[in-house]
Amino acid sequence: MSNDEPRAPLESEVPEVIGFLDHLLRPERNWSIAAEYPQVFTAPNRENLRIIKHNGPIIAHAATKFLIIKTHFGLFKVAAIGSVVTDPNHRNLGYSRSIMNSCLQIAEEGCADFAILWSDLYDFYGKLGFELAGREISFVIDQLPDLATKSDLLPMHELRIVQSPKVAPEAILRLYGQHPCGTVRTAEDIRRHLTIPNSRVYTAWDRSNQLRAYAIEGKGGDLKGYIHEWGGGVSALLPLFAHIRREAGQPITVIAPSHAENLIRHLKEWPTLVHEGFLGMIRIINRRNLFLKITRRAKQLGLHDFVIESEGDQVRVGTATDLVTLSTPTEITRLIFGPHPIGALNPTYKESFPIPMWIWGWDSV
Numbered sequence: 001m002s003n004d005e006p007r008a009p010l011e012s013e014v015p016e017v018i019g020f021l022d023h024l025l026r027p028e029r030n031w032s033i034a035a036e037y038p039q040v041f042t043a044p045n046r047e048n049l050r051i052i053k054h055n056g057p058i059i060a061h062a063a064t065k066f067l068i069i070k071t072h073f074g075l076f077k078v079a080a081i082g083s084v085v086t087d088p089n090h091r092n093l094g095y096s097r098s099i100m101n102s103c104l105q106i107a108e109e110g111c112a113d114f115a116i117l118w119s120d121l122y123d124f125y126g127k128l129g130f131e132l133a134g135r136e137i138s139f140v141i142d143q144l145p146d147l148a149t150k151s152d153l154l155p156m157h158e159l160r161i162v163q164s165p166k167v168a169p170e171a172i173l174r175l176y177g178q179h180p181c182g183t184v185r186t187a188e189d190i191r192r193h194l195t196i197p198n199s200r201v202y203t204a205w206d207r208s209n210q211l212r213a214y215a216i217e218g219k220g221g222d223l224k225g226y227i228h229e230w231g232g233g234v235s236a237l238l239p240l241f242a243h244i245r246r247e248a249g250q251p252i253t254v255i256a257p258s259h260a261e262n263l264i265r266h267l268k269e270w271p272t273l274v275h276e277g278f279l280g281m282i283r284i285i286n287r288r289n290l291f292l293k294i295t296r297r298a299k300q301l302g303l304h305d306f307v308i309e310s311e312g313d314q315v316r317v318g319t320a321t322d323l324v325t326l327s328t329p330t331e332i333t334r335l336i337f338g339p340h341p342i343g344a345l346n347p348t349y350k351e352s353f354p355i356p357m358w359i360w361g362w363d364s365v
Contacts, residue, residue: 006050006102020058024085026221031197036220038192040065040365050102052095060086060095064103065365066110068184073297073355079107079115082365100128113290116280118364125281131333134279134357135258142251143271145242153235161243165194165201171211175231181358193362196220204240212236219361227254228361234262257358282333298352322346
C-alpha cells in the first residue's frame with residue numbers, strides 16, 4: 001500500500017482516524033468527533049473517507065458524505081465534504097490539495113450533481129473550483145419581542161416547551177417532512193442526530209400533546225448560539241424562538257433558507273439584525289445532470305424553448321434567439337444557486353433560477 005497517497009482507511013484504522021481528528025479538531029472536548037457527525041464516521045461511509053499516511057502515522061484526512069436533497073426541481077445528489085485537516089508538521093506540502101482532489105473524485109464517481117463544503121479558506125478552495133454560492137438568511141434575536149400583540153401566534157400558556165433530546169424521532173420527522181427543501185431523512189437518521197453532543201433540542205407541544213414546533217441550537221463544537229434546524233408552523237415557532245432567547249439570556253441567531261418566506265416576513269417584524277450570506281462553497285460536479293433537471297423544471301413552468309448548455313468551459317442560457325453566455329465558474333454557479341441574478345438574462349427565464357437549495361445544520365459535515 002503506497003505511502004503519501006490518499007486512500008480509504010481500513011476498518012482496523014478507523015480508531016486511529018478518530019483519534020487523529022479528535023486531537024487536531026476537538027482538543028479538550030469531552031466527546032469524540034464521531035459522535036458529533038454520526039452519519040459520517042460509520043461503517044457504510046468508511047469508503048468515502050480519505051487519509052494520507054506518512055512513515056506510519058496519519059497526517060491528513062477528509063470526509064465525504066452523500067446527501068439526497070429534495071426540491072421542487074427534483075432530487076439532487078450532493079457530496080458534502082468536511083473534516084479536512086493536515087497535521088501542522090506536514091502543512092504547505094500539497095497534502096490538503098491531494099486529499100481534496102481524491103474527495104472530488106469520489107463525488108464524480110458517485111454521480112453527485114455538485115459538492116459543497118463550509119470553510120473560510122476561500123482562496124484555497126477557490127483554486128479547487130469551489131465558489132461561494134447559495135443563500136442563507138440569519139436573524140440575530142437580540143431583544144425579546146412583544147408576542148402579545150401578535151394575534152396569529154399561539155399564546156405561550158397554550159404551549160408546553162421542553163428542552164430535551166428525549167423526543168420521538170417520528171414526531172420530529174413529521175414536521176421536518178413539511179419543508180419543501182432538505183435532505184431526505186428517515187426516523188433512524190433523526191434518532192442519530194438527536195444524540196449529537198452539545199446540541200440543545202427544544203420542542204413545543206400543544207394541549208393535546210401534539211408536537212407543534214422544534215428547534216435545535218448548537219452541534220458539537222460548532223453552531224453555538226445558532227438555531228440551525230427548526231420545523232413546524234410559524235404560530236408555534238416564533239413563541240419557541242422567544243422562549244429560547246429568554247432562556248439563553250443573550251442573543252441567539254436563527255438561520256433560514258431564503259424560500260422560508262412566511263417565517264422571514266414575521267422575523268423581519270421583530271427587533272432583529274438581518275444578515276444575508278452564502279449557503280456554502282459549491283463546486284458543480286455534473287453539469288449535464290444539473291442542466292437536465294433545470295430544463296425539466298423550466299418546461300414544467302411552460303418555458304419550452306428554454307436552453308442551458310455547455311460550450312467548452314462556457315455556459316449558454318436563455319433561448320435560441322436570446323442567449324446569454326457565462327464565462328466564469330462564479331457566474332455559472334451563482335446563476336444556478338444564487339445569490340446574484342444575471343442582469344442580462346431575460347426576466348422570463350429568471351423563474352428557473354436560482355434552485356431553492358438548502359442543507360440543514362444536522363447535515364453539515
